[in-house]
Amino acid sequence: MTERRNQPAIRAEGLTRRFGDRTALAGVDLEAAPGTVLGVLGPNGAGKTTAVRILSTLLRPDSGE
Ligand SMILES: Nc1ncnc2c1ncn2[C@@H]1O[C@H](COP(=O)(O)OP(=O)(O)O)[C@@H](O)[C@H]1O
Ligand SMILES: [Mg+2]
Numbered sequence: 558m559t560e561r562r563n564q565p566a567i568r569a570e571g572l573t574r575r576f577g578d579r580t581a582l583a584g585v586d587l588e589a590a591p592g593t594v595l596g597v598l599g600p601n602g603a604g605k606t607t608a609v610r611i612l613s614t615l616l617r618p619d620s621g622e
Pocket of ligand 1: 560576579580581599600601602604605606607608
């Protein structure tokens with residue numbers, strides 16, 4: 558079985574997402590280690606909800622993984 562404890566629970570690289578002319582995410586990288594809490598802070602419109610929707614598979618990014 559693959560050892561997972563030393564790997565991130567979440568790993569995102571280069572997430573981009575546009576809505577028409579608006580760029581909601583422009584290359585977001587983040588990692589969250591297993592058993593930790595990651596806070597995502599930013600002003601309204603920063604792209605927090607878009608990022609969480611992508612990480613939870615509710616929305617597809619235009620690029621990134
Ligand atoms: N479904 C959508 N259609 C068009 N624009 C959107 C949509 N969702 C988000 N946006 C735009 O993308 C940007 C990021 O929004 P959002 O991820 O909701 O930010 P936050 O959650 O940080 O306030 C904003 O400019 C918002 O207006
Ligand atoms: Mg939001």
